[in-house]
Amino acid sequence: MNRFLIRRIPSALLVLFATSVLAFLLPRMAPGDPAAAVAGPDAGPEEIAAIRADLGFDEPWVSQYLHWLGGVLRGDFGTSYITGRSVTDLIGDRFGSTVQLALLAALFMITIGLLLGVAAGSSRRPWARSLLDLTCTTLLATPAFLTGLLLALLLGVAWQVLPVSGEVSLFDNAEIGIQYLLLPAFALALPQAASLARLIQSAMRQSRTEEYVQTAVAKGASARRVTVRHVLRNSLASALVSLGMRLGDLLGGAIVIEAIFARNGLGSLAVTSSAQRDYLVIEALILLAVGIAVLLQLLTEVGLSLLDPRIRLEGAR
Incomplete structure (x- = not known):
């Protein structure tokens, strides 16, 4: 297992390095000047030039990148051009809100994806399979923002069952906080749940054609036992590969x-920072998002290697 992990660390570091380069370059290639945003609409060219020099924008991009990367490696993402606050503090203030939303959405995604996928992969009734296929196709074709708007109109405006904007931290009041989380988490989870269900369904259908499944059926094993012990267990490995990406x-x-739901998380911070050309915040958010994705993918591969020892043995060669 240790060798399996060590072999994957260099590729993870390479991805993070490439991401740092793109995260640094892309905001600077976009139209707009953060120095002008800091100076204000009434500032003259000399004031803007002075601010550019103070922020280091008059230096070559390579020097700016190396200076920024050195700070990142020390855990210092710099200071926001607009607010004057530490970028780390800005992200830290919003991180909890996004994590709460993502965790509940992940729970919904896994639960709904498993239920739909197993039902579609194990059903023997054509009409039931067609209905489940239609459900997954509809969920996949409907973007999360449209699902969110429909849920907000239906459950928040028409029936007024749940709040549609704002938030309350689960740590402050769990009962109220979960009410503010349900709609956005459900809207966020549905398309990913449909994708996961499709993958499980396809893997289960493929597993049913394998020899070990046919052997179990020939030995008189019940349909339930074959599905749970053989088909589903081996299909979960394929689903786990996709789980990190989902x-x-x-x-x-x-x-x-x-x-859509007026939550004060990393998403709203990203939108605000992009509009204000706050480069350092944007760069930190991109690096954080990719870093989390790389970590999730690495954990997914570890989990997959535990389910299938052949992968671990191949990776250790």
Whole structure:
């Protein structure tokens, strides 16, 4: 297992390095000047030039990147150009909100994905399979923001069952906080749950054609036992491969969902920072998102190697 992990660390570090380069370059290639945003609309060219020099924008990009990367390696992401606060503090203030949303959405995604996938993969009734296929296709074709708007209109405006905007931390009041989380988490989870269900369904259908399943059926094993002990167990390995990517997609989708439901998380911080050309905040958010995705993928591979020892043995060669 140790060798399996060690072999994957260099590729993870390479991804993070490439991400740091892109995170640094992309905001600077976008239109707009953060120095002008800091100076204000009434500032003249000389004031803007002075601010650019103070922020280090007059230096070559390579020097700026190396200076920024050195700070990142020390755990210092710099100071926001707009607010004057530490970037780490800004992200820390919003991180808990997004984590709460992502965790509940992940719980919904796994639960709904497993239920739909297993039902579609084990059902022998054509009409039931067609209905489940239609459900998954509809959920996949409907973007999260549209699902969020429909849920808000239906459950928040028409029936007024749940609140549709704002938030309350679960640590402050769990009962009220969960009410504010249900709609955005459900909207965020549905497309990913459909994707996971499709993968489980396809893997289960493929597993039923394998020899070990046919042998179990020939020995007189019940349909329930064959499904649980053989088909589903081996299909979960394929689902686990996709799970890391699905969890990463939840973080990306949280940006739009937080805007719809007026949550004060990393998504709203990303939108505000992009509009204000706050480079350091944008760079830190991109690096954080990719870092979490890389970590999730690494944990997924470890989990998959535990389910299938052949992968661990191949990775250790």
